[in-house]
Amino acid sequence: MELSEFKAGLDAWLDENESALAPPEGIEHLDQQMVRLSKVKAAVYDAGWMRWGWPEAVGGLGGSTLLRAYLGAALTERGLVEPGIYSMTEVLAPTMIDYADPALAAEMVPRLLRGDETWCQGFSEPDTGSNLGSLACRAVRGPDGWVVNGQKVWTSLAHYAQRCVLLTRTGTLESAHRGITAMFVDMDTPGITARPIESMHGHPEFAEVFFEDVVVPFERTLGQEGQGWSVAMDLLPFERSTALWHRAAFLHHRLQQVLDVAPDGALDPAKVGEVTQLLYAFRARSRGTQWRLHRGETLAAETSIDKVLVAAAEQAVFDLAEEALAEKIILEDDGPAERWRSEFLYSRAATIYGGSSEIQRNIIARRLLDLGNDR
Amino acid sequence: MDAEDLELFSRSIRHAAEAAGGSSGFDAGAFDASLADLGWHDAVADFPRESISTLFSIQGETNATSSALHRVVAWALTGSPSAPGAILPRLGSWQPPAREAGDQVQVNGLANTALVEAGEVTVPVATAGGANRSATVTVGDLQLSPVKGLDAGAALVRATGSVPGTDAKSNEGDWANAVRIGRLAVGHELVGASRGVLAQAREHALERIQFGQPIARFQAVRHKLAEILIAIETADALLDAAWLDGTDVTASMAKAAAGRAGRLAARNGQQVLAGIGFTEEHGVHRWIRRILLLDEVLGSSRTLTKDLGSNLLASRQLPPLLPL
Numbered sequence: 001m002e003l004s005e006f007k008a009g010l011d012a013w014l015d016e017n018e019s020a021l022a023p024p025e026g027i028e029h030l031d032q033q034m035v036r037l038s039k040v041k042a043a044v045y046d047a048g049w050m051r052w053g054w055p056e057a058v059g060g061l062g063g064s065t066l067l068r069a070y071l072g073a074a075l076t077e078r079g080l081v082e083p084g085i086y087s088m089t090e091v092l093a094p095t096m097i098d099y100a101d102p103a104l105a106a107e108m109v110p111r112l113l114r115g116d117e118t119w120c121q122g123f124s125e126p127d128t129g130s131n132l133g134s135l136a137c138r139a140v141r142g143p144d145g146w147v148v149n150g151q152k153v154w155t156s157l158a159h160y161a162q163r164c165v166l167l168t169r170t171g172t173l174e175s176a177h178r179g180i181t182a183m184f185v186d187m188d189t190p191g192i193t194a195r196p197i198e199s200m201h202g203h204p205e206f207a208e209v210f211f212e213d214v215v216v217p218f219e220r221t222l223g224q225e226g227q228g229w230s231v232a233m234d235l236l237p238f239e240r241s242t243a244l245w246h247r248a249a250f251l252h253h254r255l256q257q258v259l260d261v262a263p264d265g266a267l268d269p270a271k272v273g274e275v276t277q278l279l280y281a282f283r284a285r286s287r288g289t290q291w292r293l294h295r296g297e298t299l300a301a302e303t304s305i306d307k308v309l310v311a312a313a314e315q316a317v318f319d320l321a322e323e324a325l326a327e328k329i330i331l332e333d334d335g336p337a338e339r340w341r342s343e344f345l346y347s348r349a350a351t352i353y354g355g356s357s358e359i360q361r362n363i364i365a366r367r368l369l370d371l372g373n374d375r
Numbered sequence: 376m377d378a379e380d381l382e383l384f385s386r387s388i389r390h391a392a393e394a395a396g397g398s399s400g401f402d403a404g405a406f407d408a409s410l411a412d413l414g415w416h417d418a419v420a421d422f423p424r425e426s427i428s429t430l431f432s433i434q435g436e437t438n439a440t441s442s443a444l445h446r447v448v449a450w451a452l453t454g455s456p457s458a459p460g461a462i463l464p465r466l467g468s469w470q471p472p473a474r475e476a477g478d479q480v481q482v483n484g485l486a487n488t489a490l491v492e493a494g495e496v497t498v499p500v501a502t503a504g505g506a507n508r509s510a511t512v513t514v515g516d517l518q519l520s521p522v523k524g525l526d527a528g529a530a531l532v533r534a535t536g537s538v539p540g541t542d543a544k545s546n547e548g549d550w551a552n553a554v555r556i557g558r559l560a561v562g563h564e565l566v567g568a569s570r571g572v573l574a575q576a577r578e579h580a581l582e583r584i585q586f587g588q589p590i591a592r593f594q595a596v597r598h599k600l601a602e603i604l605i606a607i608e609t610a611d612a613l614l615d616a617a618w619l620d621g622t623d624v625t626a627s628m629a630k631a632a633a634g635r636a637g638r639l640a641a642r643n644g645q646q647v648l649a650g651i652g653f654t655e656e657h658g659v660h661r662w663i664r665r666i667l668l669l670d671e672v673l674g675s676s677r678t679l680t681k682d683l684g685s686n687l688l689a690s691r692q693l694p695p696l697l698p699l
């Protein structure tokens with residue numbers, strides 16, 4: 001399947017089917033968003049579109065990763081999915097394909113693609129944010145598998161999820177990143193409690209997750225024991241490639257809406273110009289990344305630049321929205337106002353999640369500028 | 376041009392730029408002559424993107440000077456690779472540097488020393504009706520004064536005066552295209568110059584010891600350098616996009632981003648180089664001077680950004696997005 005053929009086919013299909021999949025006017029609560037995400041994924045999966053760009057071994061139809069980039073952007077631009085919750089597919093499916101036992105990947109990945117299931121990513125802990133190598137959630141060998149005890153936090157969608165890609169400490173704490181093991185955990189295993197956390201933007205997007213003597217079969221190990229750090233490091237470039245292309249589509253959509261609704265004189269032309277340049281620069285950068293992925297190149301530290309740029313662009317777009325619509329965002333409570341407010345607030349997290357902008361600069365200094373260790 | 380040819384081409388240009396440098400300053404005439412020998416001007420017509428991006432990046436990175444920008448603008452304006460180098464607009468402006476006034480053509484723009492020696496220049500002319508054309512003018516008919524200013528190394532010459540319109544051989548001219556291509560060329564030069572500053576600041580950060588360790592260990596220093604790289608990559612991505620989509624608006628965004636990257640490289644680079652970077656001897660000041668000059672050529676980052684914003688607020692319509 002060529003990209004041009006895919007584009008034409010998908011666009012035509014969406015023209016015909018989008019009205020049945022479109023959200024209602026105004027704000028939609030996360031429960032509803034999750035329901036609609038599943039509905040949209042099932043529809044595009046059953047029509048075949050969602051299967052392109054994924055290997056046949058996991059229920060895909062093969063073809064370039066560019067097809068996935070195009071699909072997610074098209075769904076986002078039409079407002080059919082919210083790119084944050086959609087992105088879990090792009091982040092977690094490649095990890096399963098690369099590190100899970102092939103039979104397990106073949107069984108599970110189609111469920112994620114089709115929207116039958118939600119998965120989450122359990123990395124951060126109360127004492128482990130930026131310093132991922134210090135994580136402490138323990139897994140020890142038991143008779144029937146790993147026995148996990150500990151806590152994760154800020155785990156997006158954990159309270160909706162059927163599965164979790166979990167990082168655990170199997171070595172000593174001193175072994176730092178060498179003593180980490182990744183595993184694929186069923187969220188309904190006895191001993192797991194996920195408690196949603198209310199967040200600033202009004203949607204309980206993430207949760208704290210407690211593990212008490214949770215048994216995870218050894219076959220669920222992703223990669224080898226002690227290889228968890230590599231699993232995590234290989235996952236991060238995915239978090240900064242296809243998923244970010246989708247985010248650019250969303251930001252473009254919203255920036256156009258800012259232009260549509262901004263009252264005359266509300267915006268400083270120099271700022272409008274700069275935000276547009278930033279967003280278009282991010283898009284150009286990300287396009288290069290999509291093509292490198294398509295050519296099979298290994299993505300690594302240079303995607304930190306993509307992450308810094310998308311975060312800057314996202315905050316700039318919503319800063320502009322807040323300037324254009326100050327009264328609406330600050331004082332009003334109707335659906336559209338609530339949505340602008342929620343997205344403006346959510347944009348504040350763009351420089352925090354997925355590795356903070358400071359951490360990205362550390363990576364750029366260390367890996368791309370080769371400045372040596374910082375201590 | 377395949378990857379291997381491009382690599383060879385790029386190496387030859389870099390070699391020529393290095394050969395033209397020396398203790399007595401950069402020999403722009405020698406560099407121009409090498410470019411002619413390498414067939415660079417013909418290559419521009421056949422492989423515009425490769426030739427322009429390669430030369431101007433290297434020119435920026437090595438702080439070289441040539442008449443290449445004047446030649447590229449003349450080619451983009453007239454379609455002829457052998458057209459004499461063009462007079463550029465006054466600093467900050469992107470209007471043609473000449474206009475019709477009665478039966479005269481009034482010129483006020485920037486040439487450079489090589490153009491003066493060549494004897495003839497291409498003059499972009501705004502016509503009374505609002506269209507544009509180009510004229511070939513004998514250098515002797517213009518008043519010329521060499522510019523020292525902030526960046527004497529740029530070898531610019533201010534060119535003014537009125538020439539009889541009848542003496543000026545007139546052609547069609549696509550000025551918008553000349554501005555677009557000129558901005559891409561200057562954008563690449565700015566990115567190259569920013570990389571030049573970054574390389575010098577990086578090297579210094581690794582060598583300079585304070586508090587018993589290389590200053591490259593300090594996060595404040597590391598992040599300043601990382602910021603430069605981010606700005607450079609931002610501009611580079613937009614330059615890429617501008618070559619791909621061929622639109623004026625993307626080229627203008629790319630030029631603005633490149634100017635901003637240059638100014639950031641100058642500010643952060645100078646801060647990291649500190650005292651030594653402030654000396655005549657260190658040399659980074661030459662890159663900084665060039666960056667400040669280039670940011671103003673064919674529209675500065677500040678004016679282009681504001682201009683884009685004003686247009687968007689008037690049309691209320693974002694430019695088309697670069698397709699996948």
Ligand SMILES: Cc1cc2nc3c(=O)[nH]c(=O)nc-3n(C[C@H](O)[C@H](O)[C@H](O)COP(=O)(O)OP(=O)(O)OC[C@H]3O[C@@H](n4cnc5c(N)ncnc54)[C@H](O)[C@@H]3O)c2cc1C
Pocket residue numbers: 120121122123124125128129130131153154155156157205206349352353354355356357358359362
């Ligand atoms: C909306 C949202 C969704 C999230 N979803 C998930 C998820 O699904 N799964 C998951 O595992 N996690 C998730 N997270 C957690 C996220 O990954 C962490 O918040 C992030 O890694 C930062 O960790 P922290 O909050 O503990 O901050 P800290 O690490 O405590 O950092 C605090 C501040 O110090 C700075 N800092 C820290 N170390 C350095 C350093 N070495 N150099 C310079 N500055 C430094 C940081 O940049 C930051 O500004 C989510 C977070 C948010 C906000």
